[in-house]
Amino acid sequence: SIQETDFIGDTIVVKAFMRHGPRELYLGARWGGFVSENSNDPWGGFFVIQDDTTQINTYVGYLEEGDEVYFTGKLTTYYGLTQLNLLTNPPVPVAIVSSGNTFPEPLVLTMADISSNYAGEKYEDMYVKIENVKVTNNDASSGQAIISDGTNIGYIDDYFMCFRKLTDQLIVHWPANGSKINVSGYLRDSGYGYFSINPRDTTDIVTLAVPPEVTAINRSPALPTSVADSTVITATIKDNVTPVANITAYLHYSIDRQPFVTKTMTLGRSGFVAGIPKQSDGAFVRYFISAYDEENNIGMMPGDTTQQVFFYTIRDDGYSINDIQNPQGYKYMDSAYEGYVVTLTGVVMTDSTDFVNNLYIQENDSIWSGIWIYDDDFPKPNKGDLIRVTGTVVENHGHTQLSTVTALEVVTPNYGVFEPVKVNVADIKNGGALAEAYESVLIEVDDVTVTNPFPDGNYNYGEFSISSDGINSTRVGDDFLSFKGQLDTLYALGDHIDKVIGFQAYSFNYFKILPRDTNDVIGHTSAIEKKAPVAVSNYRLEQNYPNPFNHETNIRFSIPKSENVTLTIYNLLGVKVRTLCKGKMSAGTYNFRWDGLDNSGRPISTGVYFYQIQSKNFTTTKKMLFLK
Structure with a gap:
């Protein structure tokens, strides 16, 4: 029950069972793994890691599945995951108590049990099983798959090398969208308000039913206008049993949130094809595809239309940043225009020297109004310029950006910047109602206190956490060159800050505020006064x-x-x-x-x-x- 304690930073000894070998996880040049008590009791899982693998005298590299071991290390947290960093300077050897131990079957949970950090914390690092869920997106970001039980969604992740090496080869390795599966794996805190299930190998995934797999969906024209006679949707569909010619496929589309219309798709040389009729400027179009095999198994893309559909807006005069960023009420937050080349207009909110090869632009001072531009070779306008820029929409580990810039022109020099939008920490923190909506927008939080000077435990990545109410907190990051954040250890527990201004960003599983320089942190006063040089001898x-x-x-x-x-x-x-x-x-x-x-x-x-x-x-x- 270590994860219930407040002893982060303390050196402790833990007796636990190795659940797998120390080299099976995607840990870089580290050893580590999931360990547990030999039971399915809540709070019985844990994670150990050795950062320096040149120190072989810890003997961690020789451990095997089923070993009962005493581990010595410092208790830390890493992006939400509680872990034991094993001591290597000097190295403290592990002590093996017994070997060859066997373990109980995985603990069967429901999606509701792991639907939030609060619900799932007691099962962190444990070997669990989720039954009879549907794969709704087998090619989500960062090698994940999204699963659903019809009410809650969850994530399968590739923390084990068995799957990670396939991700690195850009091979989609999860079951087809629409598949019904049972999945077992180790529960890991993502740091983003949810837990992921990490199967050890293919035996941890049991496929109950395989529907037709819908892939490679394309539309033409890619960015429709009111001039186009129709928008043609093409899809590749295959099945492991039913011949392609015997698959029945449908295109479902909706105009301006009206009920979906269903059209039968025809099989041609390029795949299954159907068209969405011509629409007027400003029309909002949603669509998805379903396919049936001879056994009447149904495959869909996207796999769960309550969470995600494909959509576009008819724009004769080009797209807005809001069009690109706004998920239109769906929970899937990646841009609907990912992979498309678009032209956007906005005000440059940063100097080219603030964040080399990066710009933030905004079209106004509200939600869904900002976007991050990154390219290593494009003209660098001045802060305050109104620009028009063309590039490709990409998702950078969950943060939408415009990349591969092909054109940039200054429409109005010195147009002027937008003032920061005042927001509440509770709204922009991980899981906050507006966290995604303010992505890449200049925001401001007032009257905050430093609640965690080192949120990554032993590691100082320049970030610290702040709160305005003592309950809800968010991070402050140091991405900009003129703001070192906590790298100089300036911010102590309890310090008060009148205003923190910066861009809402997302990286390494956390939303955070990125000040441009020290001028964006206003009214920093220390809460701590040490009475030096008088030594304190009593409480x-x-x-x-x-x-x-x-x-x-x-x-x-x-x-x-x-x-x-x-x-x-x-x-x-x-x-x-x-x-x-x-x-x-x-x-x-x-x-x-x-x-x-x-x-x-x-x-x-x-x-x-x-x-x-x-x-x-x-x-x-x-x-x-x-x-x-």
Whole structure:
């Protein structure tokens, strides 16, 4: 039950069973794997990793499936995954207790059990099985497949080398879209609000029914206008039993969200073909394809039309950024125009020196209005210019961008930039309602506190986490050249920042804000005051000041050694109102400012409140009075 603890950063010893060999995962030059207790009890899974494989004296490289082992390492988190980083300097050898152990059958779960991080956390790293689900997209981004039980969607991922090597060869290796399957695998936190199932090999996937497979869908013209007589949709369809000539295929299309119309597709030299009639400028067209074999198994593309369909808008005067970015209410967030060459107009929001070979442009200051442009060779306009740019829409690990720029012209020099859009952290965090909608838009969050200076545990990638309510948090990243983020360790737990401005971005499974330079981080004040050079020899919690208070107050405490500390505010009934800090701190004296807000960001009422410091060896409480 290690994942229930608060001992991130501590060195611990764990006894667990190796579930597979240490070289079976896609870990680069590392050893590691899923380990567990020999049961299916919740919280029984874990992950171990050795970063330096030149240190062979840990003997991790010699472990085998079924070994019962003592591991020694530091507890960390890596993009949401709790893991044990094994000690290598100096190396601490593993101790094998027994070998050849066998394991129970995988724990059978439902899609609802893993539909969110909250639901699935207790099964993280465990070997689980999901039954009777449909493959809805066998070629999703980053080598994944999307599955559905009709209500919830989930993801199969290629963390094991058996599948990863096929991904690297651009081979689609998951069952055909529409297939009914049982899938077993290890549950892994994606860092994006969901868990993925990672099969070890092909025996972990059992196909229950195989429908016709619909692939290679094309439309002509690619970007229809009102001039075109019709839009021709072509698809390649195959089946493992039924001859192609005996497959029945249908094109389903809808105009302006009206009910879908069904047309029978005809088989020609280029595949199955049907046309969508000519439409007027501005018409919104959706479509998908279904196919039946001789056993009446149905294959569809996309596989789950409640989550995704193909669509386009008739545009005689060209497309907007909103057209490219907006998923039109569907959950599948990759651009509907991925792979298409489009021409877009927008205001340059960054200097060419801010982020080399990268630009962010916006067409207004609202959702779905920004896009990231990347190419290593294209004309670099100035910040504030209104430009028209032509390029190919691509998905860069979940972040939509315009690449392979073929034309760029300045329409209006010095047009002027848009002001940042003020947003709430809760809306733009991972899983937030507007996180995707503000992608590549300049945004601003106000009155925030640093809640995690090093969200990647032992690794400092320049990012830190902030929150405005103590509950919802998002990351701040350092992609721009003039902003080093946390690389200089400037931001400490509890630090207050008046404003953070930057572009909403997505990378390495996290949404984050990317400030352009230090001017985008306004009003950074430290919450920590160390009383140097006087050494702290005792625990101490001081009376808050001022007291009584009517706006904000300061709470100071001292700890004589490095340990995990929590500072919490309670009301007169003992109900928790606000957590001011929670984490590991070095010996010293600290000052935290409380702004009179609860964990939800709501102002508190007049009355008596208690503040309590709690550590492993010390707990004490004091009283204070808030007056409006």
